[in-house]
Amino acid sequence: MHGHDGRRSRRDILKAASALAAGCGAGVLVRPARATPASMQTAIRNVVSSATVKPGKVALDIPPLVENGSTVAVSVAVESPMTPTDYVKAIHIFTEKNPQPNVISIHLGPRAGRATVATRMRLVDTQKIVAIAELSDGSFWSDTVEVVITLGACLEEII
Amino acid sequence: MARALLNVPAKAKRGEVIAIKTLISHEMETGFRHSTTGVPVPRNIITSFVVNYNKEEIFRAVLFPAIAANPFITFYTVATESGTIAFEWTGDNGFSATESATITVE
Numbered sequence: 001m002h003g004h005d006g007r008r009s010r011r012d013i014l015k016a017a018s019a020l021a022a023g024c025g026a027g028v029l030v031r032p033a034r035a036t037p038a039s040m041q042t043a044i045r046n047v048v049s050s051a052t053v054k055p056g057k058v059a060l061d062i063p064p065l066v067e068n069g070s071t072v073a074v075s076v077a078v079e080s081p082m083t084p085t086d087y088v089k090a091i092h093i094f095t096e097k098n099p100q101p102n103v104i105s106i107h108l109g110p111r112a113g114r115a116t117v118a119t120r121m122r123l124v125d126t127q128k129i130v131a132i133a134e135l136s137d138g139s140f141w142s143d144t145v146e147v148v149i150t151l152g153a154c155l156e157e158i159i
Numbered sequence: 160m161a162r163a164l165l166n167v168p169a170k171a172k173r174g175e176v177i178a179i180k181t182l183i184s185h186e187m188e189t190g191f192r193h194s195t196t197g198v199p200v201p202r203n204i205i206t207s208f209v210v211n212y213n214k215e216e217i218f219r220a221v222l223f224p225a226i227a228a229n230p231f232i233t234f235y236t237v238a239t240e241s242g243t244i245a246f247e248w249t250g251d252n253g254f255s256a257t258e259s260a261t262i263t264v265e
Contacts, residue, residue: 105220113236119227123225
């Protein structure tokens with residue numbers, strides 16, 4: 001098994017790594033149902049109710065290719081003058097395949113000065129991310145980005 | 160008490176848009192994971208983050224399990240007057256943490 005000098009050989013390490021990856025994959029099969037594109041639509045409907053969501057005004061910035069889904073830097077910038085009469089009321093982020101579609105809901109006011117927020121999120125798999133902004137006039141705007149994940153936020157407990 | 164880090168400028172010009180960065184140590188256990196024996200690990204996350212500038216709310220966020228461990232949140236606000244910016248995180252299992260920063264507006 002081990003190298004002739006007692007240390008772990010490169011092959012052993014690779015074997016262990018692939019076993020670990022397989023364990024993570026096995027966990028995928030037994031865990032509860034993930035959010036689906038349909039449940040994301042429901043979550044979005046809960047926020048926007050009957051209003052139509054138009055693409056534009058929102059810039060969702062997230063790396064298109066992510067190696068580790070446990071922490072993914074994401075920022076949302078909305079085009080708005082942020083005056084007391086015309087400002088961004090709320091920003092929401094949704095995912096398509098995470099176990100739950102909601103990621104964060106942010107409430108702003110004209111005092112924000114700039115409608116830009118940033119955080120770090122988890123992504124379990126390659127999927128679409130949607131950011132929706134609610135403006136003070138009651139309109140909703142969105143941006144959608146497709147993100148490729150190499151290694152998802154592993155849901156399995158590894159102790 | 161969880162450790163929180165704040166990045167708030169000490170001084171600003173009146174009307175200037177300032178960036179505020181916050182980081183708090185928290186595992187953000189999703190509630191979707193299982194232990195090696197198959198027992199579900201209960202959810203333990205921060206659910207709410209509120210920021211008050213001289214007791215007036217300027218920012219509020221509702222967090223879900225999809226926020227990464229040690230939640231990091233950046234946002235902007237207009238420096239209106241000198242005073243205190245108070246940050247409050249609350250979450251599952253009665254989690255609560257507060258932190259504040261003073262700002263001088265010229």
